[in-house]
Amino acid sequence: MSNNTVLIIDDDVELTQLISQYLSTNGLTVFAYHDGSNINQQLELHKPDVIILDLMLPAIDGLTICKNIRSSFNGAIIMLTALGDDIDEVTGLEVGADDYLAKPVKPRVLLAHIRAQIRRQSTLQQTVVESCIQCFEGRIKLDAGNRSVLMDEQVISLSSAEFDLLWLLAQKVGHIVKREALHEAIFRLPYDGIDRSIDLRISRIRKKLSDDPKVPSIIKTVRNVGYQLAT
Structure with missing residues (x-):
């Protein structure tokens, strides 16, 4: 420290x-x-x-x-x-x-x-095993080496915390990731059931990816459970 x-x-x-x-x-x-x-x-x-x-x-x-x-x-x-x-x-x-x-x-x-x-x-x-992950039918590419995101070969500017959150979802692409797990991985603190930080970050990422918040196709909300990144 x-x-x-x-x-x-x-x-x-x-x-x-x-x-x-x-x-x-x-x-x-x-x-x-x-x-x-x-x-x-x-x-x-x-x-x-x-x-x-x-x-x-x-x-x-x-x-x-x-x-x-x-x-x-x-x-x-x-x-x-x-x-x-x-x-x-x-x-x-x-x-x-x-x-x-x-x-x-x-x-x-x-x-x-x-x-x-x-x-x-x-x-x-330290725990990045794969350096690159593709999702959303190959349209989105995440590179952990330089912490970059491309969508349709266009650079998507994400904050450090936004990239970390999207990377966590990408590591489980196609699978539901519980909100509690995302919160604990990002903040290294227990989820209290009230904090909206993860939801707000998801909203911001969706906006940058032009993902319709009402009917999202890239980052899907699983009600009362968590989120799922489309393959």
Whole structure:
């Protein structure tokens, strides 16, 4: 865990200091800023594995930052908010956030989520047996080596978490994968029966694949069970 770097962007100075100290004590390398106006330079300088990103920031808000960096940043993004409104969670996940926590957040809870994201990335990278998988009658091609997705030979831009989710379904192509199994593989945490993160990611992937959400033909919903990727 000592080699993992966390970048915190939050304008709450007291909270940031508390979290930074706690994460550092637990073996993480932490860099903290109070706005994201120089986010690209911060990413280049520190090369973080995880970004803790506050929703409400001066100059440029967290959602905009997340949207702007998602295509180029392959690490995990955990968003924080004090608003406690479901629409903010939906919006955050739609622009590519990997996880979402409401303030006030306990440092030990945040640490658990950070570690879960790091384990998710590490585990998925280490357990790839096949480098390429084709599905949907060969129209969709996933390459685990460069984490790319092609549909009809056109590049589909997915976030790191979206690719991981689609890859999990592709490894079981044609078979139903339970929502609980997907949640535990992605977050490395037990599914509580309420969390909508997997459903929101599926919705976003469908949109990018032009899969009709009302009658999906690529990623099918098995009611009250999970999802199935078409062969």
